[in-house]
Amino acid sequence: MANTALESVRALLPGIAERARAADEEGRVPETTVRELVDAGVFRMLQPSPYGGQEREPVEFYEVVRALSAVCCSTGWVTAVLGVHPWQLGLFPKRAQQEVWGSDGDTLVSSAYAPAGRLTAVDGGYQLSGHWSFSSGCEYGRWVLLGALVVGAQGRPTDFLTVLVPRSDYRIEEVWDVVGLRGTASNDILVDKAFVPAHRVLRNYEQAQLRGPGQRVNSGPLYRLPFAAVFTSAITSPVIGAAVGCYESYLSRMTERVRLSLGGGQFAEDPYAQVAIARAGSEIDAAVLQLDRNIRELTEHATARRDIPMELRLRTRRDQVRGTERAVHAIDLLFKTAGGNSLRRGNPIERAWRDAHAGSVHVANDVERTLALYGRGAFGLTVEDNLV
Structure with missing residues (x-):
């Protein structure tokens, strides 16, 4: 089946590339770009079909993210994050999904998963307060997914939850001023004593x-995949896409x-440059091939309703972080040999270098x-971790 979203996105890439510098300088992805992607x-690729979603395979979504990130990593990053949340929302009770998408299937949701919130049990749910950082693309979301700890009578955490909060119950604090991924507007979220119903x-x-x-x-195989695979691969995909764009540039x-120095001559005749491009290309290919292979195997297990082996879940995470590492290495190889002109702000190679390094520090x-x-x-040995 053709990846129709990718076909649509390819037609948008020239315009998104033209707006990449503006996104970087203004600190946000332009509304025009977000509307085009909507x-x-x-953003419906991983969304449940009852709410107008496509329920596509994750590898198709990652392919779209990589294509976007090759021309503007900030755009790819925001797309990856906002686009993976419909998948997770599909795991919530039906009532929560209805509240978000019932009147508008294009409603977007941002996130901040660190357990920076505190939940106190009250009748019908919880009271939530907290201050979260790094909610990418939050200005475009009308809801947010937040990490929070349930605090018991002794003041100690008793559970770790992800909670869904509407725009009316949180405030965005604009603090995003960073080196890379500048256009993601990953600002802070503040909540003060908001009621979160149990659903x-x-x-x-x-x-x-x-x-x-x-x-x-939502009984399809898409919703039987591990969060640690689906979400983290969405975070790696923009970094790989940035490497692809850097390679092409x-x-x-x-x-x-x-x-004009070192004896002159055509740059392409330099054997060191030839080796750099070969190494970089190999690193990018390895990152893409391993990520896609593992996600496809996970999807095959889920489709056949087989238990997913822990070995596969661990291998998926292993190759996902190595994919990020390989992509950053590829960019470093190219940046190092590209010469002083690539140091100029706004140069695609320079921007890819900044964006990839910024993305690599995500948890x-x-x-x-x-x-x-x-x-x-x-x-x-026993492995107990929510990110597997």
Whole structure:
């Protein structure tokens, strides 16, 4: 089946590329871009079909994200984050899904998953307060998914939940001023004593066990996949896309370049540049191939209603963080050999370098911790982590 969203997005890429510098300088993805992506159906790719969603395979969504990120990583990042939330919302109770999409299937949801919130049990649900950072694209969301700890009578955490909160119950604090991914407007979210009804809550433990109340209404294989695979791969995909864009920019800019130093001559004749492009291309290919292979295998298990082996879940996370690492390495190789002109602000190679390094510090891309989890599993030790 053709990836119709990708076909639609390809027609938008020239315009998004033209707006990439503005996104970087103004600190937000232009509304024009977001509206184009909404109209192209990108944010419905992982959305449940009862609410107008397409329920496409995740690899197709990641392909779209990579294509966008190749011309503007901030746009790709916001698309990845806002576009993966409909998948998670599909795990919530039906009533929560109805509240978000019942009157408008294009409603967007942002997130801030760190357990920075405190939940106190009250009649019918919880009272929530907290201050969260890094909610990418939050200005375009009318709801937000937030991480929070349930606090018991002794003041100690008793559970870790993801809660769904409407725009009327939170405030956005504009604090985003960073080196890379500048256009993502990943601002702060503040909540003060908001009521969260029980149907807008999802236990992280149940989610890690591949269970969720939404599965009773969304029975397709898409909603039987691990959050740790679907979400983290969405976070890696923009970084890989940035590497693809950097590679393409490098080739187009350097092919006809003539050196004015080091003996002169065509840049393309430099064997060190040739080796750099070969290494970078190989790193990018490995990142894409492993990520797609693992997600497809997970989808095959879910489609056949087979239990997903822990080995596969760990391998998916291993290759996901290595995919980020490989993409960053590829960009570093190209940036290092591209010469001083690539240092100029706004140069696609320079911007890709900044954006990829910024994306690599997301908790989902914590390489050493994730590889250690894989190593534990390989040695037959118990692995208990919600990000597997």
